Each structure stands twice: as structure tokens, then as C-alpha cells.
Amino acid sequence: MLIVKPGIGRVATALAAGTALAVLVATPAMADTSQSSASALRIDLVGGGVASSGTASATNDGTTESISGNTNPSLAVLGSQDVITAGVLGQDVRAFNDGTSAACAGVAGASGTFDIGAGGSCLVTPGAEVSLTLGTNGLATIALVADAIYSSCTATSAPSATGTTSLVNARLTSTTAGITTTLLSLPANPAPNTGLSVPGVLSITLNEQTSSTSGQLSVTALSIDALAGTLASVTIGESNCGPNAIAPPIPVIPLAGAPIALGVGAIAAGIGFVLHRRRATAKG
CATH class of the missing domain: 1.20.58 (Methane Monooxygenase Hydroxylase; Chain G, domain 1)
Structure with missing residues (x-):
């Protein structure tokens, strides 16, 4: 037995x-991936000259965040140019483990700060007034003046994406013989793709928003095309978020x-x- x-x-x-x-x-449970990028300022000159703050980027594979590029570049990265001579450049980015991402980019006056807070909120402290010289019109010098100009965006793997633009005390000015006048006051929170102009001088787009797919959004706070002079265009505050996605599992x-x-x-x-x-x- x-x-x-x-x-x-x-x-x-x-x-x-x-x-x-x-x-x-x-x-294992599927992990959400996320990504974002930001660029504070780009200046294009007639003839092909370019001055750029570069781009900061963030990615996350669901467990680890990687950030590349300078999130707080100095004005020195713009090289030899006389459009902006004082102020702060900000291009902060985050990509979180939960499939959300955020970006915040723009310019502010001296002592201004840029940061991304909890939940991807863009936290900006405007500094002293910043001025960008856009060129001349006859005897007048045309400038863009503000305490801060910036865009922000957030995206999720849902997928969804949102973006905003903020212009703090922003205006276009004309200075002749030491006397400055305001040509155009800019709205603090412009609607997406708002177009403005100074006839014969400048064409302006505020809060430009474009999307290539669901859950992806690109926001540009302000772009200016000069109609005359040596300056071709100025682009301020480019923020890009998504697309974020649920990644395939790894056995x-x-x-x-x-x-x-x-x-x-x-x-x-x-x-x-x-x-x-x-x-x-x-x-x-």
C-alpha cells in the first residue's frame, strides 16, 4: 500500500x-507617460539672424521624471542683440508620474520668478518693468513693455489639455524725443488666437493655441511680426504639453x-x- x-x-x-x-x-499595472516643453523667447531678425533662449523639456516613463535644458536661462544665451537688455527668462517644465504634465514660459522684469506648483499650476512673480525694443517708425522707437508676459499649459493621459496666457501691465509704446506714449494696451487674459495690430508697423497674435492631436496643446503667449525694419519677429512664451498616454505594460x-x-x-x-x-x- x-x-x-x-x-x-x-x-x-x-x-x-x-x-x-x-x-x-x-x-504590472499600466503606467502613464507624460511630456512637456517650454521656450521663453525667440527673436528673428531680417536676414536670418536668430536669438533664442533654447528649450527646456520634461518626460516621464511612469516612474521617473527626466528634465533637460535650462529652465532659467540668463539673457546671455541670447547673444549679441539689443531687443531685450534687462529682465528674466523663464521656461519651467514638469512631467509627473500620474500621466500629467505642465509647462510655463515667458519673460518678466528683473527679480521676477517662474515656477510650477502643485497640480501643474504656473506660478509667476512679476518683477520690475521689462522692455523689448521692436524697432523704429520714423523718429519714434517702438517697444513692448510689461511686468510679465507668459503662457502655461497642462495635459493629462485622459487625454485632455488646457492652456492660458497672462499679460501683466503689457502695452506697446512709442518714444520720440524722450516722450513716451502708449500706442496699444494689451488685454491681461486674451482669448485664444487674439489678433491685434498697429497699422503699418506691427501685427500681433496673443494666446495662440494649436493642437496636433487630442490631449496635446501648444500655447504661445505673444508673437509679433514687424512690417518694417530689421526685426522680423519676436515670440514670447511657448509652452507645449502632451500628448500623454497610458504605456503598454512590460511583463x-x-x-x-x-x-x-x-x-x-x-x-x-x-x-x-x-x-x-x-x-x-x-x-x-
């Missing part, structure tokens, strides 16, 4: 169940090894079944 120790059948059954469970949980047990794992589980289950039957027969 065959005597089987009671624990052997239980061990085999547990081995089979454990192997099956390992295969079932081999695929803990490689797919190529899954049949082996399942085979081991099946063998263990078979052993458990045979031992159980023999034990039952022996008792009978």
Missing part, C-alpha cells in the same frame, strides 16, 4: 497555484518565457493531481 505524506500534495498544489499567479501578475516574465512558466505550472498541477488520487485510493 502506497503511503503519501499529506504535505506533499499540498506543496504541489501550492506550487502550481503560485506559478499560475506569477504568470497572472507578471504584467515581469518575458513573453518568450511565459510558455515555460505555464508549462512548469501545468506539470506541478499534474503532480498534485496524481498524488491526490493515489492518496485517496490508498485510503480506500
